[in-house]
Amino acid sequence: MKLKLKVWRQKNAKDKGQFELFDIEASEHMSFLEMMDVLNEQLIEKKKEPVAFEHDCREGICGACSMVINGQPHGPQQGTTTCQLHMRHFKDGDTIAVEPWRAKAFPIIKDLVVDRSAFDHIIQAGGFVSVNTGQAQDGNAIPIEKTQASKAFDAAACIGCGACVAACPNASAMLFTAAKIAHLGLMPQGKIEENQRVLSMVKKMDDEGFGKCSNTGACEVECPKEISIANIARMNRKYMAATLASDKK
Amino acid sequence: MKLDSKIPKGELAEKWTKYRGTMNLVAPNNKRRIEIIVVGTGLAGASAAATLGELGYKVKAFTFHDSPRRAHSIAAQGGINAAKNYQNDGDSVYRLFYDTVKGGDYRSREANVHRLAEVSRNIIDQCVAQAVPFAREYGGLLANRSFGGVQVSRTFYARGQTGQQLLLGAYQALSRQISRGSVTMYNRHEMLDLVKIDGKARGIIARNLLTGEIEKHAAHCVVLATGGYGNVFYLSTNAMGSNVTAAWRAVSKGALMANPCYTQIHPTCIPVSGEYQSKLTLMSESLRNDGRVWVPKKKEDVMAIREGRKNGNDIAEDDRDYYLERRYPAFGNLVPRDVASRAAKTACDEGHGVNSTGLAVFLDFASAIERYGKSEAHSQGIENASSAKIKELGEAVVEAKYGNLFEMYEKITGENPYKMPMKIYPAVHYTMGGLWVDYNLETNVPGLFALGECNFSDHGANRLGASALMQGLADGYFVIPYTIGQFLSKEIRTPQIDHNDPAFNHAAKETEARIDKLLGVKGNQSVESFHRRLGKIMWEYCGMARNKEGLEKGRKMIQDLRKEFWGDVFVPGTSKEFNPELEKALRVADFLEMGELMIVDAHDRNESCGGHFRTEYRSAEGEAERNDEDYKYVAAWAWINDGDPVLHKEELEFNNIELKTRSYK
Numbered sequence A: 001m002k003l004k005l006k007v008w009r010q011k012n013a014k015d016k017g018q019f020e021l022f023d024i025e026a027s028e029h030m031s032f033l034e035m036m037d038v039l040n041e042q043l044i045e046k047k048k049e050p051v052a053f054e055h056d057c058r059e060g061i062c063g064a065c066s067m068v069i070n071g072q073p074h075g076p077q078q079g080t081t082t083c084q085l086h087m088r089h090f091k092d093g094d095t096i097a098v099e100p101w102r103a104k105a106f107p108i109i110k111d112l113v114v115d116r117s118a119f120d121h122i123i124q125a126g127g128f129v130s131v132n133t134g135q136a137q138d139g140n141a142i143p144i145e146k147t148q149a150s151k152a153f154d155a156a157a158c159i160g161c162g163a164c165v166a167a168c169p170n171a172s173a174m175l176f177t178a179a180k181i182a183h184l185g186l187m188p189q190g191k192i193e194e195n196q197r198v199l200s201m202v203k204k205m206d207d208e209g210f211g212k213c214s215n216t217g218a219c220e221v222e223c224p225k226e227i228s229i230a231n232i233a234r235m236n237r238k239y240m241a242a243t244l245a246s247d248k249k
Numbered sequence B: 001m002k003l004d005s006k007i008p009k010g011e012l013a014e015k016w017t018k019y020r021g022t023m024n025l026v027a028p029n030n031k032r033r034i035e036i037i038v039v040g041t042g043l044a045g046a047s048a049a050a051t052l053g054e055l056g057y058k059v060k061a062f063t064f065h066d067s068p069r070r071a072h073s074i075a076a077q078g079g080i081n082a083a084k085n086y087q088n089d090g091d092s093v094y095r096l097f098y099d100t101v102k103g104g105d106y107r108s109r110e111a112n113v114h115r116l117a118e119v120s121r122n123i124i125d126q127c128v129a130q131a132v133p134f135a136r137e138y139g140g141l142l143a144n145r146s147f148g149g150v151q152v153s154r155t156f157y158a159r160g161q162t163g164q165q166l167l168l169g170a171y172q173a174l175s176r177q178i179s180r181g182s183v184t185m186y187n188r189h190e191m192l193d194l195v196k197i198d199g200k201a202r203g204i205i206a207r208n209l210l211t212g213e214i215e216k217h218a219a220h221c222v223v224l225a226t227g228g229y230g231n232v233f234y235l236s237t238n239a240m241g242s243n244v245t246a247a248w249r250a251v252s253k254g255a256l257m258a259n260p261c262y263t264q265i266h267p268t269c270i271p272v273s274g275e276y277q278s279k280l281t282l283m284s285e286s287l288r289n290d291g292r293v294w295v296p297k298k299k300e301d302v303m304a305i306r307e308g309r310k311n312g313n314d315i316a317e318d319d320r321d322y323y324l325e326r327r328y329p330a331f332g333n334l335v336p337r338d339v340a341s342r343a344a345k346t347a348c349d350e351g352h353g354v355n356s357t358g359l360a361v362f363l364d365f366a367s368a369i370e371r372y373g374k375s376e377a378h379s380q381g382i383e384n385a386s387s388a389k390i391k392e393l394g395e396a397v398v399e400a401k402y403g404n405l406f407e408m409y410e411k412i413t414g415e416n417p418y419k420m421p422m423k424i425y426p427a428v429h430y431t432m433g434g435l436w437v438d439y440n441l442e443t444n445v446p447g448l449f450a451l452g453e454c455n456f457s458d459h460g461a462n463r464l465g466a467s468a469l470m471q472g473l474a475d476g477y478f479v480i481p482y483t484i485g486q487f488l489s490k491e492i493r494t495p496q497i498d499h500n501d502p503a504f505n506h507a508a509k510e511t512e513a514r515i516d517k518l519l520g521v522k523g524n525q526s527v528e529s530f531h532r533r534l535g536k537i538m539w540e541y542c543g544m545a546r547n548k549e550g551l552e553k554g555r556k557m558i559q560d561l562r563k564e565f566w567g568d569v570f571v572p573g574t575s576k577e578f579n580p581e582l583e584k585a586l587r588v589a590d591f592l593e594m595g596e597l598m599i600v601d602a603h604d605r606n607e608s609c610g611g612h613f614r615t616e617y618r619s620a621e622g623e624a625e626r627n628d629e630d631y632k633y634v635a636a637w638a639w640i641n642d643g644d645p646v647l648h649k650e651e652l653e654f655n656n657i658e659l660k661t662r663s664y665k
């Protein structure tokens, strides 16, 4: 299949950046990133700079890949990361626009690569259980109801890709933050610190420059792991409760 | 050089406990002054850095990733072993120890493996306490599944994403220490050299991948947890960034590389579909519980399938060769990984491969779907169920078990594995070889430690499924925090190491010169093209089956390729900027040396064992033949300055397990 690519090029954070057009011949069996590899091989052959993009596992789990394809984070297929998207979802002759995540808290490093350290900072603010190595009791001493464990898992499946932020008109990180708070809070081990956790993670989220949530639901639609927006409602409830509790003190 | 494994004296089952109880300690006030560099923050590195931070050391952790959460460990699917015996099925520390030594074809150290089996139980407890969402039974207790090569059910899992959940647990523990200031995190930093002062490891040279700056980082000791080197084959199931550079730079500074030829080739991966591919995808071992492996018997059927005139379902039952069931009636489709992989290769070499490249076999779920469907119909009280109904019910059962894998398969291939047999082929998956370490996980360079996949320690010549996660976390959470004290307790009077010591300046200059040399070649071929060619040589001559002539030819080809690389590679951009092509070039340069060493090791080992199969050493039935008399040793190689590799041997002693031939007939 013959395609036209409109790819965002930007030398560094300060550069203004612009689209560059390429013609490319792809096969429908290729993944989107394999098609980008072919493009880069062609550029290198012409001694030009390849397009920088992030990727590692190429099987939808590391959360590195991050392209806005025709306006949609991770492209048109639901529940799919960029690396798992295949060219059979496009037609011969299509023009495809490829852009980086765009959010104030994710500054562009080069071309399609952005800096997502802000997510690490949110986790550092409390996305953990305070237990040192060696302090644990026997694993089976804490039974957890199967459906509860399964709900916690659904939230824990977040890959930290940031598509939710890229999809949000306010570049809010609510879905990411709420998913971690739900994962930990739904399990007895993580429940104990929940008040403190929700307050400090939400504060960090604001400090890092992510926007407010206005309930558009775009995050849930574009999330490749289909993390539920119900986690946000849960976080809001917990946040209220924790604020009240800390006011009382 | 005499290799001292430092295995403690005493009864096997008491060695670790006694040793731990008598080890030298570092007092808290001293810990606060002592600095440790941990390179790599996958399962092994993140767990080590977090725990060392908790203990009060000053830790500096490095990863080339943008976040520790993206390490290759994230991709592990199936599970993690532990000798908990929660199923009451006769599991024990001894049994896990025994299975691991046998599975490794008697090429690992008894004492290390026993310690691994002991601490496996603590790992599960620790991860549960961190809120890792393991699979549970209806009663709320932890669930288990079975893996290949064992007769008990000891594998803990979190759906098909066990590695992800364990890594997030370790990442969160690490994040906690970062927030407390006990660990300083250097992400997007790649270690490019090891720095030694007076023979001891005292720091690293790292490149800041955002700015290209070459940085000098000093510490009292250095811990490497930088993963495996499977990507030397170009195509593998490893993440794209996995590489050998950190370990190889250590080798160039005198560390020994042990058993480099032991490579695990996983039998069930999605086959290569085109030249443009750079990564292969694993289909979990658990599929072989229900999938039957076969190829068509008749060549005309093979041709018809390759040309798309027929598909797997069109082949009559009598015209199929279920070759694993035929050759290994006792284990059938569940033979260990090395055996299953070789059998697939044989079937394809004989011309029975079922895709256009001729390199694929079927993994067929039709029988399982029918079997489950019938039993479901029976239990739902449906009499005379139509075959369509049976299929529907059976597919639902298979979906509940393997849904996410089937979905992944369909996304990649565009084929529906519920309706058509999957096509699979073996692919490089894991490297058992790695830096030589003693019982303390210390290399032969004092103060340099190696953990996780990057050391050679526990899996011998073949790793059992679900044991890599166990080993990584054992090393990081429960071994290194103790054993590092054996070195550091002697360093409490050592002042802070100065990163302006001449040794640092020298190493930094060397690294800069190396980078400039690469950029200065300005040749005509891309880094990727060299990597691809290297992979082809490795796969052809040092892959699933090896022989003397082939290895000699392969070695020569790699030497030539390396020359060509340094004479004609083209690396765009400059050194002082974010430059992924340069990163790749540095890694491929090291792979071009490591590949040769793997071939040298494979050539030297005149026997077949585990993942190392030499066609000259096989029985009349074509099975692997070990030579315990001459090769019951760890081959630890020195490689300094491109020189001829020098072999140092560590004899293996088996005092608790009798050496036997593995048989799966």
Ligand SMILES: Cc1cc2nc3c(=O)[nH]c(=O)nc-3n(C[C@H](O)[C@H](O)[C@H](O)COP(=O)(O)OP(=O)(O)OC[C@H]3O[C@@H](n4cnc5c(N)ncnc54)[C@H](O)[C@@H]3O)c2cc1C
Binding pocket: B039, B040, B041, B042, B043, B044, B045, B062, B063, B064, B065, B068, B071, B072, B073, B074, B075, B076, B077, B078, B079, B080, B162, B163, B189, B190, B191, B192, B225, B226, B227, B228, B237, B238, B239, B242, B243, B245, B246, B282, B429, B430, B451, B452, B453, B454, B465, B466, B467, B468, B469, B470, B472
């Ligand atoms: C698809 C797949 C599925 C698997 N499934 C299972 C399973 O079910 N069960 C099981 O037990 N095992 C499984 N394995 C094996 C297992 O995942 C790995 O062996 C294990 O995760 C390795 O962990 P590690 O911590 O040693 O290394 P890694 O996770 O590879 O981490 C390496 C770290 O080192 C860093 N690094 C490397 N080089 C440098 C450098 N030069 N400078 C700075 N940082 C560096 C990286 O950034 C990373 O942080 C699987 C493997 C694959 C490929």
Ligand code: SF4
Binding pocket: A157, A158, A159, A160, A161, A162, A163, A164, A165, A175, A176, A179, A222, A223, A224, A225, A226, A227
């Ligand atoms: S919530 Fe979804 S979109 Fe957001 S980071 Fe997690 S996986 Fe990505």
Ligand code: FES
Binding pocket: A054, A055, A056, A057, A058, A059, A060, A061, A062, A063, A064, A065, A081, A082, A083, A084
């Ligand atoms: S490359 Fe890992 S999720 Fe896409």
